[in-house]
Amino acid sequence: MNIDLLKRLCEMPGVPGHEHRVRDLIAAEAQDLFDTIETDVMGNLICTRKGQGDDPERIMLACHMDEIGFLVSHISDKGFLNVSPVGGFDPRNLFSRRVLVCTSKGDYKGVMMAEGKPVHISAPEDRKKVPEPTEFFVDLGLGAETKNKIRIGDFVVMDEPFLELGSERIVSKAIDNRIACWLGLEAVRKLLKDGHSHRCELTVAFTVQEEVGLRGAKTVAFAKRPHIGIGVDTTLACDTPGVPEKDKTTELGKGVGLHMKDGSFISDMALVEEFETVAEAGSIPVQRTILAGGGMDGASLQQAASGARAIGIVVGTRYIHTVGEMIDKRDAIAARDLLAAFLASH
CATH class of the missing domain: 3.40.630.10 (Zn peptidases)
Structure with missing residues (x-):
């Protein structure tokens, strides 16, 4: 094979x-x-x-x-990217993912997170809520400089390696x-x-x-x-x-x-x-x-x-x-x- x-x-x-x-x-x-x-x-x-x-x-x-992936739909002044899904996602699988934002001039690694409070300051009822895919955002760590790197319509994919598990299984x-x-x-x-x-x-x-x-x-x-x-x-x-x-x-x-x-x-x-x-x-x-x-x-x-x-x-x-x-x-x-x-x- x-x-x-x-x-x-x-x-x-x-x-x-x-x-x-x-x-x-x-x-x-x-x-x-x-x-x-x-x-x-x-x-x-x-x-x-x-x-x-x-x-x-x-x-x-x-x-x-x-x-399946996302297109960048908005870029905030602080550099956070809002995204629009292209394909069907179960949002339960989107929490805390590493992603790749792809542009015509280069690709940028980032993280995808859900809007809202992190675990240490959130209430139990907050943690029960499953956000919609459009309630996730991407952080490239570039701050305001993001607007000079990314454009509306650039695309986003998950950034995970191809793996062989055991003798017969493939994961990707x-x-x-x-x-x-x-x-x-x-x-x-x-x-x-x-x-x-x-x-x-x-x-x-x-x-x-x-x-x-x-x-x-x-x-x-x-x-x-x-x-x-x-x-x-x-x-x-x-x-x-x-x-x-x-x-x-x-x-x-x-x-x-x-x-x-x-x-x-x-x-x-x-x-x-x-x-x-x-x-x-x-x-x-x-x-x-x-x-x-x-x-x-x-x-x-x-x-x-x-x-x-x-x-x-x-x-x-x-x-x-x-x-x-x-x-x-x-x-x-x-x-x-x-x-x-x-x-x-x-």
Whole structure:
């Protein structure tokens, strides 16, 4: 498993509307894997391998590049930054975080804190209150000089290192959805390394602004009009204390997820069964998944223009939308192998 690539992808900052650094990293990695590489007006990176024949089947993988984060919305005279979230946060996970404020002229480390009194002078009722994400602020330690360094619209990400835990687990911020970016590259790399060809026209779209409404996937799917759309993403692994068994969604180490349904779309059942057949032939572990809410780029691929057959291929992830997102290497490898085997059959 190419851990170095995944580490570089996860640690690269890029929130909705500011995915350019991630896009540049992926474009460099993709040079030898695709026939054409282009960036559309929204910032989607569209990588295509030509198909065989005059009118080949069009298959698209959508792998979103953005991570949840914030945009600077106000700078006080004392240098405190107010922020506007881009993506869904549980504010219980935002207390006392180290962050990186990213600008066109350089990045600045800082801390994110909640408004209000610290523990030594707060009342018990104060400590029971959970602030909204907009009630957090960032302190860079620069005081009034902050206004000369930071501009409204600069973006903020969590600043935590990529870790390997034990022999099989990986923890990082932005695994949602840099693991899919890794899969979009590594599945094609495996396909070629194994000496397989494909008949289809294959497009891997590294999309923008998924976390704020599947926006990039909508435009790229409308432009390319795939016959088969594969949304590649994370999903919940709630195989942890405090979650009922029926709500676990996936279990780490039990294989790649075949995403049946979420709040945005329902997968094509024939595609689900085809993926299961491919997985069985290759002894690739899979698990069917249903997510009660949420959405993913597969929905945009399914609904663009006259529509497409669509499915989600997902990697179960504990603690999603936190700095402690955790996956199992075996599940990521299973997802890579399944995508490569499916593409080889088309």
